[in-house]
Amino acid sequence: MAKKEFYVSYVEGSLGTKTKVTLKRFVWICLGFTIAGAFLFSFFQKPFKNSTFELTNTTNITGTFHQSPYPMLRVKVAEGTYKNIVLLGFGKSSANPYLDNLLAQEKDLHGKILSISGNLIYYNGKTLLQITDAEKVKLEDQNGKVPKKEFLGEMVFEGEIIDPKCYFGVMKPGFGKIHRSCAVRCISGGIPPVLATTDKNSIAEYYLLTDLQGKPINDEVLSFIGKPSEIKGIVDKLEDWYILKIDPKNILILNKNSSIY
Amino acid sequence: MALDYKLVIWNSFKKQYDKIIAVSMLLYIVVFAIVTFTFNPESSIETLIIRAFGSLAIVMLHIILAIGPLSRLNDQFLPILYNRRHLGVSMFFAALVHGGFSMFQFHALGDVHPIYSLFASNMDYNSLINFPFQVLGFLALLILFAMAATSHDFFLANLSARVWKRLHMLVYVAYVLIIAHVFLGTFQQETSPFTIGFLILGFITISGLHLAAAFKERKTDSNKTEEDEGWIKVCTVDEIENDRAKVFKLANDRVAIFKYDGKLAAIHNVCKHQGGPLGEGKIIDGCVTCPWHGYQYLPNNGQSPPPYTEKVATYQLRLKDAIIYINPNALEEGTEVEPVYF
Ligand code: HEM
Ligand code: FES
Secondary structure, eight states: OOSOOOOOTTSTTOSOHHHHHHHHHHHHHHHHHHHHHHHHHHHTSOOOOOOEEOTTOOEEEEEEEEESSSEEEEEEEETTEEEEEEEEOSSSOBSGGGGHHHHHHOSOOTTEEEEEEEEEEEETTEEEEEOOOGGGEEEEEEEOOOOOEEEEEEEEEEEEEEOHHIIIIISSSOSHHHHHHHHHHHHHTTOOOEEEEEOTTOOEEEEEEEOTTSOBOOGGGGGGBTSOEEEEEEEEEETTEEEEEEEEEEEEEOSSOOTTO | OOSGGGGSOOOHHHHHHHHHHHHHHHHHHHHHHHHHHHHOTTOOHHHHHHHHHHHHHHHHHHHHHHHHHHHHHOGGGHHHHHTHHHHHHHHHHHHHHHHHHHHHHHHSSSSSOHHHHHHHSOOOTTOSTTOOHHHHHHHHHHHHHHHHHTOSHHHHHHHOHHHHHHHHHTHHHHHHHHHHHHHHTHHHHSOOHHHHHHHHHHHHHHHHHHHHHHHHHHHHHTSOOEEETTEEEEEEGGGSOTTEEEEEEETTEEEEEEEETTEEEEEESBOTTTOOBGGGSEEETTEEEOTTTOOEEOTTTOBOOTTOOOBOOEEOEEEETTEEEEOOSOOOTTOOOOOEEO
């Protein structure tokens, strides 16, 4: 205790040797703590899905437009095989405003062939297209065939309501608690709500949600988004998609961890 | 109080300190990115940025919170305390990148204003597991912003030390908000015993250090005093080291009694700058020098030497048989007191 070191910032050389040793030790401990933190927080992330969003890549697709009830483009992928690509707007918005220009010329676009440039979003067999510019939606001269609905009956599912834009590619993770606020914004902005389910064999299936009349449903489901729920409704098959007609009153929130994680 | 903030000057130590902060932050992000892309290559760059900077900020916050009690426990840590501000501002920037990216990702380009969306997109305020955890992070970020913005001594001088100190004590509120932000948010979905354990251990360490420091202070406060006809008997001359002080608690105030040049003088223990403990300081060039940032006061009148204008309260002392007695009534700040010779 005879000669205690006393550091004063403006006194040159007042940083004593013992103090320096302590400080060096402290810096090394902090560095170790920092690297341990970086390792733990990065290593123990859950695996991400291999979903894709082609943010910087534009793709032109041509197909038959239909609103069932959400805007989609029916595209031929092989002889006799069609894919229905869900159309979305920029950011957290619906594709509908991007079609207004064409609607001014043509009363009804249902069944018309459109060619659209946009950014693809895809995962697990489902494809979506983000439209960023109304100019990039072109009306072709012909009419096409819209897909036929096949009635499957009333069913009950367990799953989670997600916004398909983020879930199928834009964000990771695009579901659950972390993502809930964003999904609420997307669906509130007109992106169709989708019920994601997994069965006992871990086979995932996706259902576009509508009201009982088959009309778009958005605000009514906001409080259920991103929470594992049980949902009862009437199922129609629409080629590669299912449509689930629901009454939001029949959604039951389950207090359990989501099986779609 | 016009000149004082020039006192905290740049020097080579400070530059080295900043270099260590910058390199460590960079290292954190690089390690995080390499580990993520090695073990989890499907991650997206936005998620990487959000998670790397959010977790970096909380790691830095732990270090910041440890420095205070560490330097109260061992004065060899004081040089870090002296420069904690840069660490705090850097941590705020890490948190800002995290919060800013999250705000953009989750709330921008929607049908309502992002700030409105932050508060209103998830309305489960009455649920614990569904709680809108992002709001907690946002409130914490506001606190960190207020602290970073006022961290310069210019604000300290203009806000008054007490207001400034109160504002900066909010760092504990921010810490609690951030812990809740992570436990009610990420940990509900990305549940790993390792990251949860890391933050729990962090919490235990930080609270442990604060308790130990408080315990040490209580011990100082129990330095024995005895009343004698309005004067308080404190200690003998020998108990104080030369050019140093001993601290006593009188009623509500702590007083530092300094011994120097064959003289004794008593001043209020609290530095006018940021409330540093003057009694743990040293007499340098005839002045009491604060251990935190080196503000100086003349022991005989509690005034900072010109051109500085800070003043602390002084006390009267009396010596009888090598025993020191103090008058517990503080004199007006800056009052000249005839030192006691021994
Ligand atoms: C505007 C303010 C903020 C917003 C909107 C926000 C949002 C978020 C979101 C959405 C997540 C989950 C991300 C994910 O796991 O994918 C998250 C996690 C986290 N946040 Fe914040 N946050 C904010 C402020 C803060 C602040 C100020 C801190 C700390 C200084 C912080 C620390 C963390 C940490 C440590 C995590 C967990 C990181 C991880 O996932 O590994 N946040 N935040
Ligand atoms: S010099 Fe900063 S608290 Fe005393």
